[in-house]
Amino acid sequence: MALPVLYLIIRAADAAGFDLLMRPTLVETLGRTLLLVAAVTGASIAIAVPVAWLTVRTDLPWRRFWGVVTVLPLVVPTHVGGFIVVVALGPRGMLQGLLETLFGVERLPDIYGFPGAMLTLTLLSYPYIVFPVRAVLWRLDPALEETSLGMGFSARATFLRVTLPLLRPAILAGGLLVALYTLSDFGAVSLLNYETFTWSIFLQYESALDRSLAAFLSLALVVVALGIVSLEALSRSRSKYYRSTNGAVRPVSQVKLGVWRWPAFGLCASVGILAIAMPLGILGFWAVRGVLAGEPLLLLWAATRNSMYISGLAALVCILAALPVAVLAARHTGWVTSGLERMTYIGFALPGVVVALALVFFGANYATPLYQSHVLLVFAYLVLFLPAGLGATRASLLQVSPAMEEAARSLGSSPFKVFASVTAPLVRPGMLAGAALVFLLTMKELPATLILAPIGFDTLATSIWSAASEAFFAQAAMPALFLILCASIPMAFLILRGHR
Secondary structure, eight states: OOHHHHHHHHHHTTOOHHHHHTOHHHHHHHHHHHHHHHHHHHHHHHHHHHHHHHHHHBOOTTHHHHHHHTTGGGGSOHHHHHHHHHHHHSTTSHHHHHHHHHHOOOOOOOOTTHHHHHHHHHHHHTHHHHHHHHHHHHHSOHHHHHHHHHTTOOHHHHIIIIIHHHTHHHHHHHHHHHHHHHHHOOHHHHHTTOOOHHHHHHHHHHHOSOTHHHHHHHHHHHHHHHHHHHHHHHHOOOOOOSOSSOOOOOOOOOBOOGGGHHHHHHHHHHHHIIIIIHHHHHHHHHHHHHHHTTOOOOOOHHHHHHHHHHHHHHHHHHHHHHHHHHHHHHHSOSHHHHHHHHHTTHHHHSOHHHHHHHHHHHHHHHOGGGTTSHHHHHHHHHHHHHHHHHHHHHHHHTTSOHHHHHHHHHTTOOHHHHIIIIIHHHTHHHHHHHHHHHHHHHHHOOHHHHHHSOTTOOOHHHHHHHHHHTTOHHHHHHHHHHHHHHHHHHHHHHHHHHTO
C-alpha cells in the first residue's frame, strides 16, 4: 500500500510544489472538492440506510429482487454514468424532448456543475454503504429490538435508539469509501464540468512533460485522504457492538410495514429506476440504434471471460488480505494497528492512473518478471480496492463477541482453527459483501487495466473505453450492457448466499 506513496515522493522530490498549492485557484478547487465529498456522502447515507433496512428487515414486496437491483449501480463506470445523466437530464436531453412534446418545455435547468456531479456520484456510490449495512443487519440479534419494543418503545424509537447505533461501524465504513471514491473520481466531474482536485491532477499529468508537479498534487491528495480517514476514526466510539450475555443465534425478524409497504416499494423502485433502469434503457437505446444503422453486434465473449476471471481473482485476493487487517483493527486496537488500517485506504483515494504509474515504475525497475502480467494487475487491484473488502469485514467482525473465540481457545483449539470454525462463519456476510464490492469495482476499473494489463488482455471496461473514445456510442453500449449483466449474476449469488 505504500508503493504509490513512495513513487510520488520520488517523483515530487524536484517539484516546487508549495507555490502551486498556495495558488488561490487551487485552494478554491480543494474547497469545491470537499463540498462535493460532504454532499455525496450525506446523500448516499440518506439513501443507503433505508434501502438496506427495507431489503433485509421488512416484508417489502420483492425484497430480494431489490436487494440485488439497488447495489448494481456500483458497476456503472462514472464516465458512463456522467454521459447518461447528460443525455437523459441535460438541457436538451431525452427528458426535455419528452416534456417539449407533452407540455412545450423548451429547455431544462442546467445539469452541469455541482448538481449534476452530486447526482451522478450519489446514484453510483450509495451501494458502498448498502453492502456493509446489509451485512451487519443480517447478523444483528433481534432480541435487542424485541427487548426495546417490550419496554414500551415505539418502532421508530427502537430503530433510532437501538438499531441505528449498532449500524454505526458499517455506516462509517461505507461512508468513508463513498468519500474517498468521490475524492478520487475523474470521469463524472470531467463530463459534468465540475473542477475538483483530481481533475487538476489529471490536467497536470496530461499537459506537462514534467510529472513532478502532478506527483506533488497527488501527495497533497494523499494528505486530504488521510485527513478524511482520521475524521472517520475519531467519529468511532469505543462502544461494543456484540451482546455481553449468552444467547442463541436466530433468524432476523421481519418488520410488518403495513400501510407503509407500498410507499417503501416506491422508494426502492425510484432508486432502482434512476440508478440502474435509466442507464440500462439509454444503453439499450444506443445499442438498438446502432444495430438498425447497420453496425455489427459485438458479443465480446473473450472480454467478458477476462473480466469475470480477473474480477473474481481480485475479490479473492482482497478478502484474504483484508482478513488479518480486520482482525487487528477489531481485536487489537493501538496506534500501530490504527496506522496500518489507515494506510490501506490510501490507494482507494488516489486516481487509478497514479497507482498504475507507480506500479509501472516499480515493475519496470525492480520486478521485471512481473511487468505486464496478471500478477501485477491483480496487485494493482489489491492496492486500489483493499478498503472495500476491509470495511465490510471489520464491521461484521465487531458484531462477534470475543468470548466465543476465547471459549473455543479454552477447549484446546488453535487460533487458526478457532478463526476457521468459529469466527469466519459468523463474519461470512461481511466477507461476501466485501468480495462483492471488490468484484464490482474490478469489473469497471479502467486506468490501471489499460496501463498494466498484458498485451491482448481486453476487458469489458477497456472495450467500452475503446469505443467511446472514438465516439462510437452504439458500439460502447453493448459491452456496457454486458458489463451490467455479467456483474448482476454473481452479484445475485453472493447476496442470496449471504442471506443463508
